[in-house]
Amino acid sequence: MGALLSFFVVIVLVLIALVGVKGAGLYVLFGTIIPYAAVATFILGVILRVIKWSRSPVPFHIPTTCGQEKSLPWIKYNKLESPAGTLGVIGRMALEVLLFRSLFRNLKTELREGPKLVYGSNKWLWLAGLAFHWSFLIVLIRHLRFFTHPVPEFVNIIDSLDGFLQIGSPHLLMTGVVLLLAVTYLFLRRVFIPQVRYISLPADYLPLFLIIGIATSGILMRYFYKVDIIKVKELTLGLATFSPEVPAGIGAVFYVHLFLISSLFAYFPFSKLMHMGGVFLSPTRNLANNSRMKRHVNPWNYPVKVHTYEEYEEEFREKMKNAGIPVEKE
Amino acid sequence: MYDAGKILIGLIIFLAFATFPFYSNMGKAVAKPDPKIDTPVIQQLEVKKCVESKEFMRAEHMQLLNEWRDAALRRGERVYKGSDGRTFQISFQNQCLRCHSNKKKFCDECHSYAAVKPYCWDCHFAPKEAKR
Numbered sequence: 001m002g003a004l005l006s007f008f009v010v011i012v013l014v015l016i017a018l019v020g021v022k023g024a025g026l027y028v029l030f031g032t033i034i035p036y037a038a039v040a041t042f043i044l045g046v047i048l049r050v051i052k053w054s055r056s057p058v059p060f061h062i063p064t065t066c067g068q069e070k071s072l073p074w075i076k077y078n079k080l081e082s083p084a085g086t087l088g089v090i091g092r093m094a095l096e097v098l099l100f101r102s103l104f105r106n107l108k109t110e111l112r113e114g115p116k117l118v119y120g121s122n123k124w125l126w127l128a129g130l131a132f133h134w135s136f137l138i139v140l141i142r143h144l145r146f147f148t149h150p151v152p153e154f155v156n157i158i159d160s161l162d163g164f165l166q167i168g169s170p171h172l173l174m175t176g177v178v179l180l181l182a183v184t185y186l187f188l189r190r191v192f193i194p195q196v197r198y199i200s201l202p203a204d205y206l207p208l209f210l211i212i213g214i215a216t217s218g219i220l221m222r223y224f225y226k227v228d229i230i231k232v233k234e235l236t237l238g239l240a241t242f243s244p245e246v247p248a249g250i251g252a253v254f255y256v257h258l259f260l261i262s263s264l265f266a267y268f269p270f271s272k273l274m275h276m277g278g279v280f281l282s283p284t285r286n287l288a289n290n291s292r293m294k295r296h297v298n299p300w301n302y303p304v305k306v307h308t309y310e311e312y313e314e315e316f317r318e319k320m321k322n323a324g325i326p327v328e329k330e
Numbered sequence: 331m332y333d334a335g336k337i338l339i340g341l342i343i344f345l346a347f348a349t350f351p352f353y354s355n356m357g358k359a360v361a362k363p364d365p366k367i368d369t370p371v372i373q374q375l376e377v378k379k380c381v382e383s384k385e386f387m388r389a390e391h392m393q394l395l396n397e398w399r400d401a402a403l404r405r406g407e408r409v410y411k412g413s414d415g416r417t418f419q420i421s422f423q424n425q426c427l428r429c430h431s432n433k434k435k436f437c438d439e440c441h442s443y444a445a446v447k448p449y450c451w452d453c454h455f456a457p458k459e460a461k462r
Contacts, residue, residue, distance in 0.1 A: 043348050047341055054337040147351035149360045151445040159445070166449065169396035226389040229444050230363055237360060240351040280340060299332060 003191065006205035010213050010260070017259035022252050030255045031235055031246040038262035045269025050277050061296035063287040066105075070290070082289045089288050096285055100130055125189065132182035135175035136211075138162060139218075142173070146236040170222060180215045183208060207273055210264045217257040227251035363443040366435040371428055381412050381425075392448065398422065422454055431457040 020026045067078025079088045080095065095101040108122035142159050145151045163171035187208045190200045221227050231247040232254055238244045268274070280286065313320070313327055320327050331337060372378060380387050382394070401407040402420045410418045419425055430436045433456050441448065 043345070046344065046348075050337060050341060051331065054331045054333065057332050144351065145445040148354055149358065149443070152354070156445060156447070160447065169392040169448070170446075228388065230440050233444055234362060237355070241355045241358075241360070242352070277340075277344070
C-alpha cells in the first residue's frame with residue numbers, strides 16, 4: 001500500500017510538470033521559481049532542523065563500542081571501535097560516513113528447523129547502499145558542469161573518469177547506471193523481504209521513487225530523447241548567477257527532471273533524508289568511550305537540594321544531646 | 331543550543347557545499363556560445379544543408395559520428411544514405427571537416443561551454459585554421 005501511494009505521488013508530480021509546461025506553458029514557474037523555492041527550502045530547512053536537534057541535550061554517555069576500551073597502559077585498546085579521544089572519534093565517524101561501517105556488520109537472522117536461530121553474513125544492503133550513495137554524490141558533482149563556468153577542473157576529471165569506458169556517444173557515464181541499479185535494489189529489497197516490507201511506510205518509498213524518476217529522466221535526456229544541452233546550461237547557469245532566463249525550446253523531459261529534483265530538495269528537510277545531517281549527530285557514534293576518565297554531566301540536571309549531616313546536627317544538636325546521641329561538635 | 335561550536339562548524343561546511351554554484355560564479359561574465367558556419371566551402375554551397383536536418387544534427391551529431399566511425403573503420407562501409415535519400419561518403423576528415431573547417435568557432439564553441447570533451451582529436455588531425 002505504501003509503495004503504491006508513493007508511486008502515484010511521483011506519477012502525479014511527473015504529470016504536473018508535463019501539464020504545467022506542455023499544456024499551460026508555465027516555463028518561468030517550472031524553470032525558475034520552483035527551483036529557487038526548492039533550494040531555499042532545502043538550505044533553510046536543513047539549517048533549522050539541525051539547530052532544532054542541537055537544542056536537545058544528550059542526557060547519557062552512550063557510545064556503542066565493539067572493541068577494547070582504553071584502560072591500563074599494557075592493555076592494547078581499539079582506537080577505532082572504542083575511541084578514547086577526539087581523533088579516534090573523527091576516524092570512526094569518517095569510516096561511518098564514508099564507508100557505512102556499522103551497516104557492514106548487518107546480519108541476517110533466520111529461524112530454521114529445530115527451532116534454531118541462525119545468523120548469517122548479509123552484505124548486500126551495505127554494498128547497494130554504498131554504491132547508491134557514492135554514485136549519487138558523483139552524479140551530483142558532475143552536474144556542476146551545468147552550474148559553473150568555466151567548469152572547475154575536478155568536475156572535468158570526475159566526468160572523464162566516470163565515462164572512461166568510452167561506450168557510445170555521448171559517452172556512457174557509469175555512475176548513472178550504478179545509481180539506477182542500486183536504487184532499484186533498495187526498492188526491491190523493501191518489496192521482497194517480508195520483515196522489511198512490514199515496516200516500510202510511504203515515507204520510505206517516496207524518496208526511492210523520486211530518485212528512480214530523477215535518474216530515469218536524466219538517462220532518457222542524455223541518451224534517448226535529447227534536449228538542447230546548450231539551452232539547458234543557459235537556464236541552469238542563469239539560476240546559479242541570479243540572472244534567470246528560460247530559453248525556449250528545451251524538451252519537456254528536462255522540466256520533468258527539474259521538477260522531480262525540486263520536489264526532492266523541498267522534501268528533504270522534512271523527511272528521513274535528513275540522515276545526511278543526522279549521521280553526524282548520532283550520540284552512539286560521535287561520543288568518545290571515555291566515561292571512566294571524564295564525568296558526563298546530564299545537562300538536564302538541576303541543583304538537587306541537599307541537607308548535609310553538619311546542617312542536620314546543627315538543627316537537632318540539643319535534642320540529640322538530651323537523648324544521649326553522640327554529636328561531632330559540642 | 332548544545333555543542334554550539336561544533337554545530338556551527340558543521341552548518342558552515344554544509345553551506346559551503348550547498349551554495350558552491352552561487353559563489354563560485356560571482357563576478358564572471360559568461361558569453362553564450364555562438365557557433366559559426368561561415369567557412370569558405372559552406373558559403374560556396376548552393377543548398378546549405380548538412381547530411382541530415384539541422385535539428386537532427388544538433389541533437390544527434392555525436393551519435394551519427396559514432397555510427398560513422400563504426401561503419402567506416404569496423405565494417406568498411408563507406409556510404410551513408412541520408413533520410414532524404416541523398417548518399418554521402420562516410421569520412422570525418424573528408425566529409426565533415428571539408429565544410430566545417432572552423433573547429434574553434436564551430437565545434438569548440440558549444441563543447442567548451444557545456445564542458446564536453448569529445449575524443450575525435452585523439453585520432454584525427456584538427457583542421458588547420460587560418461590565424462586571424
